[in-house]
Amino acid sequence: MSVHVTAVDDAAWAGPWRRIAVGHKVGLAAALVLTALLTPAWPGSLLVAGASLVLMLGPARIRPGLVAAVALPPLAFLVVGALPLAVEVGDGLRVTAEGGLRAAEMLAHGVAGTLAVLLLATTTPMVDVLGWLHRRGIPGPLLEVAELMYRLLFVLLSSALALQAAQAARLGGDAPLRRRFRSAVDGVGTVLLMSWRRATRLQAGLELRGYEESLPTLRPVGRAGGWGLGAGAALVVGIWLACWAVA
Structure with missing residues (x-):
């Protein structure tokens, strides 16, 4: 587990998305999380999960093995948390169709939101996030x-x-x-x-070093790069339009 933590940080530092403005990545991840929560499990959560995976494995160039390693623990937690929703307690324990549907929907929302958060974690070092928060006041x-x-x-x-x-x-x-x-x-x-x-x-x-009131560190100059605010907004809008078309 500790190796996974350092590997995620190393991938965020060395990845091509390091130079993208932190605000763009935070906004994209937050929009995907909200989309996963507010849209129906089908097709909203499925589209959010797929988009997050494609972005991590494609433009962000995160290794598939690392994505699987960091996603497995929270996904296992989600599966364990969804099991009680599928089980009905009566004369005994049995899985009902309604409970299974609720469990599947909850699992879909959770998986999509988790992958959206991992998109930010694997592309943005913590020092960049803290610097961005400092500039936000x-x-x-x-x-x-x-x-x-x-x-x-x-x-x-x-x-x-x-x-x-x-x-x-x-x-x-x-x-x-x-x-x-x-x-x-x-x-x-x-x-x-x-x-x-x-x-x-x-x-x-x-x-x-003479530390008194502040701890200055070098920050990379953020730029939109190949994946900017407009592309992220278009992706989120496309997912909402697909959900509206299916509904």
């Missing part, structure tokens, strides 16, 4: 705390991955389960200590 101290916490999350992940690799090299693949469990318990404390030391060094680096 969100207080700087709140955003800097969020940015530092996001950075410390990667510090924790890198520490855990380094410890996991060291334990795998030391224990090998034939260690007893009890020894593995004891090593995992010891590893939790070690990771916390390693993360604390690295966070302390990060704080010292900020102080040496």
